[in-house]
Amino acid sequence: MRLFTAVRWFFRILFKGDAAFAELPGAAPKPVFTGSxxxxxxxxxxxxxxxxxxxxxxxxxxxxxxxxxxxxxxxxxxxxxxxxxxxxQLRPVLEEAEGAAVTLPEDFDPSAVELYGDAGNSGPRKGTVRHRGWYAExxxxxxxxxxxxxxxxxxxxxxxxx
Amino acid sequence: MSRFTIGIDLGTTNTALAFVDTEVSPDNPEEAMVATLPIDQVVSAGAVDQRPTLPSAVYIAGGQEVPEGALNLPWRSEGRVTIGQFARELGARVPTRYIHSSKSWLCHGGVDREAPILPPNSPEEDAKRSPAEVAAMILRHLAEAWDHNLAGGDPALALTAQEVTLCVPASFDAGARNLTVAAAERAGFKDLHLLEEPQAALYSWIEATGPRWRKETSPGDLVLVVDVGGGTTDFSLIAVSEEDGALALRRLAVGEHILLGGDNMDLAIAYGLSGQLEEERGVKLDAWQMSALVQQCRMAKEELLLNPERASYPISILGRGSAVIGGTIRTELPRAGLDGFLLEGFFPPCGPGDRPARPRRAGFREAGLPYAPDPGITRHLARFLSIHAEQVKETHPDRVAPDGGFALPTAVVFNGGVFKAEPLRRRILETLGEWGAQAGKEAPRMLGSIDLDLAVARGAAYLGLARRGRGIRIRGGSARSYYIGIESAAPAVPGVPPPIKAMCVVPHGMEEGTSVDIGGREIDLCIWTGEPAAFRFLSSTTRRQDKPGDLANVTAEEFEEHNPIETVLGEGEEEGEGRPAEVDLRAELTEIGVLRLACVERGTGKEYQLEFNVRHSGEE
Structure with a gap:
């Protein structure tokens, strides 16, 4: 029984965080912090x-x-x-410096890298980094x-x- | 014994907590792992975050000015009181409900420190708290944050169950120390010790340097700790000697209570600038803009002091309404201006014979804090090194100027956020170097670097280990000698109060955990039972020769008078039926570091505690 309770609480806490304690009988409910x-x-x-x-x-x-x-x-x-x-926590999308040569893999993510000039249609692309982009980590x-x-x-x- | 040893720096502007987990610390205490507790606090309405320190700021909401739930803490709902970062922000908006710098009031003998007097001059009676209560509130917050993060519901791991070392300025008198302990006890702490902040800074240096510290100091060293906190300036001299083949540390002297710190500097710069604005452009800042200016001056100060190549720092106070550019007031803090405000104002070059200006004797005093009338920290230092020269001579004759006028340290430890600025450290070192040159001594060196924001808490946590026999301890005993005033038998002269003599009850250097009895035939103390008996109470940081029972003439130079101490003998006896009772005195300096004074009735041996009167004596 004790083991069962322990396991049950383990998962409650895992999924609900501190809110799980709000279910403790007798304990004053802890405040819940919510995002906008x-x-x-x-x-x-x-x-x-x-x-x-x-x-x-x-x-x-x-x-x-x-x-x-x-x-x-x-x-x-x-x-x-x-x-x-x-x-x-922001970091550049591409680690290469501006002006540096870069080779994009064939399956590059077009939402992360915009192509300018000759976009071609397949295969790895060679180019120059004009802007490194920003990625909100x-x-x-x-x-x-x-x-x-x-x-x-x-x-x-x-x-x-x- | 508790699992953790805790160090708490209950600062004027910031509070910090450090700890050592004795279960994971290696047996070599000099490699002890001192960690600091990131402190949960409300940082904006409805958001809690952890910060390395907790601003010692309290805001007491009136009820409607913040949305419901804005002050909640992760461990409980809170509707009214917030401590820390968000309190500071709210305080800038509503100063009448904002309490800050309460520690400076804790050692202000001119007010009732257990009465709700803060914020001063506020009409909001429901927001008022006593300086002692504010200390307890901040400690309670620390305990809750600790328990939430580390205790996990185990009462044995609760903060109040740990061995706690609480730091106080070395210059705190017995009354302020006792009040601090009482506040901590009210917050639930059970295993308490007090430690002087400059000593904590030195412990922190030992902890940060590790076993190497023994190589960086040698017998004969005289270490000066210069501790400029947010609110107070605190000096201590600590001697290094060799005893039984090992290095020993002894605190020789502490400075007087100087209410002067980093906050004064930011204010000085801000008032200087706002004065200029008003004079040159006729711009008058309102309170809100003034507080924005103080914030910017703090940033400007830090930036200019950290980057010596910068010539000025632009300051712009944005307009009050929604017109940002139209309403902006622009100015700048030039380097020359900063030097003028700080280096020349607070750290002026001076000679070893210079002294701080004496307080003006005015008929009225504002019911504010008794700030040091002279902001020249170097002049206060000159006085400190001079009045303790004689004492230093006994153990370190080579560290005293040939004319005996002043003592010169061999090493300096800096503490306090303002010393992040190298020019301020340099000014102190150069000044001491010059004084040394005049006396034919070498200039002192700076001892290593410590974390200026957290050193005091870390050093106190480290001492917890030392107290368990796992590290070096600084010895020193009572930094002050204490006296009760005895009216001497002299013919009454109208208008002239009878002169008093001071009878020593606690000698300088009295060790913690010891007590002393003052009695016998030479001392004839007689009080009436059944009515309050009050003694005038004095102390001195310079008279070291007095032994318990010795009488001395009171001079303003050497003595500081505190609020009276009082007791009632023969409780329960009807008033008017009092009888004269002969008493002896007993003074005890407890392990915690608080002073207890008692009258012992000669016939019965009954002990009556003499209470430190925290109330305003009314005859300042």
């Missing part, structure tokens, strides 16, 4: 929060000089970069509170008068 149902909006939110990207893209910039834009972009760049570093978006509205990309800010 609108991950695209969540990403916009992260870029806005750290780098003010939505504000920037929605601002009319024609009236400003390059120096003014440049100054603001430094901070925006820093912030958005933080989001990339924190939530994505891992995406790790933060969880959000269950009660939060997933469509809010950035909350309004109100300074409350005391």
């Amino acid at each position: 149902t609108e991950p695209a909006v969540q990403l916009l939110g992260l870029l806005q929060k750290e780098g003010r990207l939505l504000d920037f893209l929605n601002e009319e910039i024609d009236g400003y000089g390059d120096a003014e834009i440049g100054a603001a972009v430094r901070d925006i760049h820093r912030g958005c970069r933080r989001v990339l570093d924190k939530h994505f 891992e995406t790790k978006l933060p969880t959000i509170p269950e009660s939060a509205d997933p469509k809010v990309a950035a909350p309004a800010q109100v300074e409350v008068a005391s």
Whole structure:
């Protein structure tokens, strides 16, 4: 019997993680952490929060000089970069340097490599890397509170008068 | 004995936890594996992540400002209180519900440290907590995070069941140390020890260097630890000697409590810049922009100090509304400006005879923290090395200037995040080198490198092993001598308080785990039973000659007065029916590292604990 219980719990924990413990009789249920149902909006939110990207893209910039834009972009760049570093593990699709010669196998993945120039129709292809591409090895978006509205990309800010 | 030995650095700005698993550690403690616990904490609404340290920041939600479930922890639901990264973010938005730097308040004798006074000047009564309670809250969070990750439900592996070494500034007085222990006990810790942070830094160096450390030091070395944390600056001198053929370490002296740290530096730069902005362009920053500026100044400071070739660091504070470019305030922190703010402001070149400016005596004092009035860390260092010269002379006569004016270390250990910046380390080493040249001594060397963010916790975890006889221990005993004030018999003069004499109750260097009785005919202490008896309570970091029972004249130079200590004799006896009782005193420095003082009634031998009064004495 003990063995059976152990095996059953083993699989429960394996498949449900900590949520399995929520089924323990008597134990207070542990909070469940869930991802956003609108991950695209969540990403916009992260870029806005750290780098003010939505504000920037929605601002009319024609009236400003390059120096003014440049100054603001430094901070925006820093912030958005933080989001990339924190939530994505990015690597180039091709390890070869730009300008280096590369030979593509016959069964290359056309979604990972775009061909320019003479595409040919079969056999290994020789070419030059013009852009190494980006591959999101891992995406790790933060969880959000269950009660939060997933469509809010950035909350309004109100300074409350005391 | 617990399976793990734990070291906790309960810092002013960041908290860290390190541990040694004694079951996997090899028998050679100098190869002990000290690991740090990545600490689970809420990092954004509804998201928990592990970080190497836990910001010592607490936010107490009013109820509606965060979505439901935003503060949940993996191990329990939480609706109100969050500690760590997200607390800091919320605090920037709602400062009246945000508690930070509570440790600086823990040693502030001018306030009631067990009363809910933080955040100071906040109208939100429900968000207020006492400095002692905040320490307990942070420790409880650590315990929960540990248990969740490592205990697996086994009570024997719970953090509170392990042997824990908790670090405090060397300059913490007995009252602040006792409060820290009380807070940890309230958080459920049972097997506790206190350790001075600069000592922990040296232990960490020993742990990081491994067995090689014995080759890098030699008898006769005098090690200075310069520990500039987020909130405090702490100095210690540790002597290396040879005893029975082995190296021995003894902590000779610790500095006074200097409330000055990395946070002050970021603020100094930010206020300097915002002042410039206002003066030159008439731009006035609001509180939110100011906190953004402080963050950027911290980044600018780190960047410029780490990259000596950079001439300036651009600072832009983005506009408040949705106009990012239109509202952006641009400026830059030039290298000359940083040098001015930091190197000249906090680490000014100075001579060994320079002294920090004395505090101004003002009639009113703001109910804030008693920050050091002089930000010159090098001047505080000059004072420290000078007032302990005589003591150093006894064991290291060759390390004292010919005129006896100041002591010179042979080696320096740096601790604290600000020393990631090489120019700041260099400034200290160069200053000491110059002082050495004046005294005809060689310049001190820097001892290795340690992880400046985690060293204190790591060193404390390492000491846990040493305490089990598996590693070297620094000896030292009480860094301060303690006194009770006794009014001397003098004719009353209106307007002049009767002069007091200080009677030594704890001698300098008194070892942990020992006690001393002060009594006999020479000391005639008599108190009335049934009513509170209070003694004035003083300490000194410089008077080492006093033996228990000795009387000394009180001078502002040598003594620091704390809140009074008090007791009630003859509990239960009706007031007004009191009788005079002759008492002796007993002082005990416990294994944990806390001081216990008691009155012992001569006739009955009954002991009455003298309580450290944490309340504001009202007669500052």
